[in-house]
Every structure is written in C-alpha cells, then in structure tokens.
Amino acid sequence: MDKASALTILTMEHNTLQMIRTATITDATGRAGHLLTTISASMIALGFVSQVVPLKVLLTLMLVIFSALFLIGLATLFRTVELTIEDVQAGLGINRIRHVYGDLEPSVRDVFVRQIHDDTLGVEADGGQTGWRKTRRPRLIGTTLGVSGLVNLVNGLVAGVIAGSAAGLLNAGLTWSIVIGAVAAAVVFGAFGVALGRIGRRGLASITTRYPRKDPN
Numbered sequence: 001m002d003k004a005s006a007l008t009i010l011t012m013e014h015n016t017l018q019m020i021r022t023a024t025i026t027d028a029t030g031r032a033g034h035l036l037t038t039i040s041a042s043m044i045a046l047g048f049v050s051q052v053v054p055l056k057v058l059l060t061l062m063l064v065i066f067s068a069l070f071l072i073g074l075a076t077l078f079r080t081v082e083l084t085i086e087d088v089q090a091g092l093g094i095n096r097i098r099h100v101y102g103d104l105e106p107s108v109r110d111v112f113v114r115q116i117h118d119d120t121l122g123v124e125a126d127g128g129q130t131g132w133r134k135t136r137r138p139r140l141i142g143t144t145l146g147v148s149g150l151v152n153l154v155n156g157l158v159a160g161v162i163a164g165s166a167a168g169l170l171n172a173g174l175t176w177s178i179v180i181g182a183v184a185a186a187v188v189f190g191a192f193g194v195a196l197g198r199i200g201r202r203g204l205a206s207i208t209t210r211y212p213r214k215d216p217n
Contacts, residue, residue, distance in 0.1 A: 003104055014097045017090040024087040028080045028147040035076045035151060039069055039158070055168075062165040066158050073155040080148040081196050085203035091123040092207055099211045117213040120204065125213070152192050160185030 042065050050058050096118035102109035115122035164181030172180065 006104060007101075010097050010100060014094060017093045017097075020090040021087050021094075024083040024090070025147075028083040028087075031076050031080055032147050032151050035073055035154065038072060039154070042066075042069060059165045059168045063162060063169065066161045066165065070155060070158045070162060073151060073158055077148060077151045077155055077192065077196070080151050081199055082203075084146055084148050085200055088120065088123055088200075088204060089207060091126065092118045092120075092204075095122045095126070096210060115213070117211050118207075119209045119212045121213040148196060149193070152189060152196065155192065156185040156189030159188040 046058070046062060046065065049061060053061070095115050098112055098114060099116040099118065102112065102116055109116070115126050117125075160181035163184030164177045167177040167180040168174075
C-alpha cells in the first residue's frame with residue numbers, strides 16, 4: 001500500500017476514534033448530570049416535606065427515596081465505567097495512529113505535542129495525570145478525577161444517608177447516625193472504587209500495546 005492511501009485510511013480512523021471519544025464524554029457527563037439533578041430535586045422535595053411530618057416519617061421517606069437513588073446511581077456508575085473504558089480504548093487507538101504517522105513521515109514526529117504511545121501511561125499523560133508530583137499517580141478508572149469516580153463518590157454519600165437514616169429509625173441517636181453514615185459512605189466508595197478499577201483493567205486487557213511509553217522513540 002502506498003503512503004498516500006495509508007494516510008487516508010489512518011486519517012479516517014483517527015477521525016472516527018475522535019468522534020467516539022466526544023460521544024462517550026458527552027454521554028457520561030449527561031448521565032452524571034441527570035443523576036445529580038434527580039438527587040437535588042429529591043432533596044428539595046424532602047426539605048419541604050420535613051416541615052410538616054414527624055421525624056420518624058421523614059427518616060422513613062429518606063430511607064426509601066435514597067435507596068431508589070442509590071439504585072439509579074449504580075446503573076449510572078456502571079454505564080459511565082463502560083463509557084470510560086470505551087474512551088480510553090479510543091485514546092489508545094489515536095495514540096497508536098499518531099505513532100504510525102511519525103513512522104510514515106519521521107520529519108513530523110517532533111511536531112506532535114500529544115502522546116504517540118498506545119498504552120495507558122500515554123493516555124494518562126495526555127490527560128494530565130502524570131503532572132502530580134510527590135503523590136501516587138491517579139489511575140484512569142475508579143478515581144474521583146473522572147466522571148465514573150464522581151458518580152462513585154455521589155453513590156457513597158447516598159449510601160451514607162441510607163445508613164444514617166436507618167440508624168435514626170433504630171433510635172441510634174444523632175451522633176451515632178452520623179458516624180454510621182460516614183463509615184458506610186467510606187466503605188461503599190472504597191469497595192466500588194476497587195471493583196471499578198478491576199473492571200477497567202479487564203476492559204483494556206484485550207488491547208495489545210505496540211508502542212509503549214518506555215519506547216525511546
């Protein structure tokens with residue numbers, strides 16, 4: 001295949017992958033926005049209700065409503081993780097194509113400011129995640145730096161409200177209800193963070209690395 005034909009094919013694939021990245025980011029942020037809007041509307045409604053109902057009734061309503069919100073949050077969480085995996089896959093493909101651009105025309109390689117390495121380190125560098133100094137580098141999946149991480153954090157807080165409301169219904173007292181809610185939030189956030197990290201690694205495992213970041217080129 002001649003160079004011109006190869007460049008045409010690579011350019012088309014590059015554009016396709018870029019559209020995929022745009023679509024996944026738009027979808028993920030839209031889903032997260034809907035979740036936050038639903039939670040905000042529920043809290044506003046509970047604020048009005050709290051003025052006219054006894055504490056036990058309010059806690060019961062909170063338990064029921066936030067349990068439903070947690071289920072909605074789980075659906076949002078796992079879908080945003082899938083979208084994040086798809087976005088990273090597209091990023092790996094774009095970096096690989098950029099590397100081939102440099103192979104086809106070595107004179108332009110020094111012009112690229114984005115990564116030419118088709119591994120997660122290259123995608124992390126493009127995302128600015130290697131700019132953290134003297135700290136453990138954040139991972140692509142399951143951290144609070146991404147949409148899926150934000151949704152995971154929100155779900156943890158919702159779980160804390162559920163646990164605190166349940167403790168209040170059991171007459172645990174205000175202090176113990178807060179403590180139980182905080183512990184539940186931390187446990188849910190940490191447990192799902194670990195699980196999502198594993199899902200992310202499995203989702204990217206099928207993609208072979210041809211041009212790792214340690215490559216001197």
